[in-house]
Amino acid sequence: MLIGFVLTFGFMIAEVIGGLLSGSLALIADAGHMLTDSVALALAWAGFRFGRRPSDRKRTFGYMRLEVLAGFINAVSLFALVAWIAWEAVGRFLDPHPILTGPMLAVAVVGLVVNIIVFLVLRQGDSEHVNIRGAMLHVLGDLLGSVAAIIAAIAIYLTGWTPIDPILSVLISLLILRSAWSLLKNSLQILIEGAPTGIDVAGMPQALTDAVPGVAGVDHVHVWSITSGRPAATMEVKLTPGADPRETLRAVKVALNDTYGIGHSTIEIDFGDKNRDCSLVTNRPGERKGHAH
Structure with missing residues (x-):
């Protein structure tokens, strides 16, 4: 330049x-x-x-x-x-x-x-x-x-x-x-934080549900770009009975990175119990997970 x-x-x-x-x-x-x-x-x-x-x-x-x-x-x-x-x-x-x-x-x-x-x-x-x-x-x-x-x-x-x-x-x-x-x-x-070109946001929930074991559904999906070539996403994931939250979360993040090129994501686990709300926040696949509460 x-x-x-x-x-x-x-x-x-x-x-x-x-x-x-x-x-x-x-x-x-x-x-x-x-x-x-x-x-x-x-x-x-x-x-x-x-x-x-x-x-x-x-x-x-x-x-x-x-x-x-x-x-x-x-x-x-x-x-x-x-x-x-x-x-x-x-x-x-x-x-x-x-x-x-x-x-x-x-x-x-x-x-x-x-x-x-x-x-x-x-x-x-x-x-x-x-x-x-x-x-x-x-x-x-x-x-x-x-x-x-x-x-x-x-x-x-x-x-x-x-x-x-x-x-x-x-x-x-x-x-x-x-x-x-x-x-x-x-x-x-x-x-304006629109969805990056080439990422099918509408089809992402079903694609993740089909591809990742332990995922029963995906809601509240938001995808945008921090800057050119740096997509980010937030979403809420529902688990199937008996699924391990941390393993499922890790698998979702790997799928986001490999399939959509999204290396920065924030994912909330929906356990279906408002009194036992639990959020697992991470930055990148393979990095240390955030705290659960």
């Missing part, structure tokens, strides 16, 4: 200068995108750094969700960028400006190389993580913006038709908009 930020922010300055000198909206739009990328990468890096901080009394899950918040901000910034590019493109289409194709092409080619390097660097991380994925989407949008600027520079040089510059800017913006919507949905789903 830090390497990507340094490369992106450094070239963004050069691209702003090149866009102003050449008069290309495609370059200026790409520079604006690279500015949001720089902010996105900086937020992502900060999110990872703060996310490593241990939990405390006020933040019992630590700072891990800062990573998701950074991804959400990235998505919102992409929507704002698309709106700005569309506004500028309409103005340029109605009132075409002269464009210097030489500087435009040179800056666009260098930008393409820089974006490819940053994209390859980010691919070394966990590409399924919402924060890294958001950064990669930003850089991919930049990469496509550089390609559009190259095409526009060549077309203007050969034909002199300058409206292709704002037109390609709008087409690239539509691609960015699609990626931004996907990122917004994924990050918002975590922030």
Whole structure:
């Protein structure tokens, strides 16, 4: 993330200068995108750094969700960028400006190389993580913006038709908009503590009842994500007659981890007697169990 930020922010300055000198909206739009990328990468890096901080009394899950918040901000910034590019493109289409194709092409080619390097660097991380994925989407949008600027520079040089510059800017913006919507949905789903994608919460009670000996039923199931790739769950388990509570609890947690990838769960054992309520709370399969009461 830090390497990507340094490369992106450094070239963004050069691209702003090149866009102003050449008069290309495609370059200026790409520079604006690279500015949001720089902010996105900086937020992502900060999110990872703060996310490593241990939990405390006020933040019992630590700072891990800062990573998701950074991804959400990235998505919102992409929507704002698309709106700005569309506004500028309409103005340029109605009132075409002269464009210097030489500087435009040179800056666009260098930008393409820089974006490819940053994209390859980010691919070394966990590409399924919402924060890294958001950064990669930003850089991919930049990469496509550089390609559009190259095409526009060549077309203007050969034909002199300058409206292709704002037109390609709008087409690239539509691609960015699609990626931004996907990122917004994924990050918002975590922030509102929705069920992680790929986990069948509705079918989980029956699946656990069928798979784990000693389980007579499962109720009050809640599944969410602490941060990207860290699902958690709470539920109430009813036992069959004669089932050992601790062994059954351990088996349920193993099933949750192996079948659904849920490594953090809190499970209450329902003995069907309000006067003898018993809760067994544990953190992870194989770890020391919490107290019973």
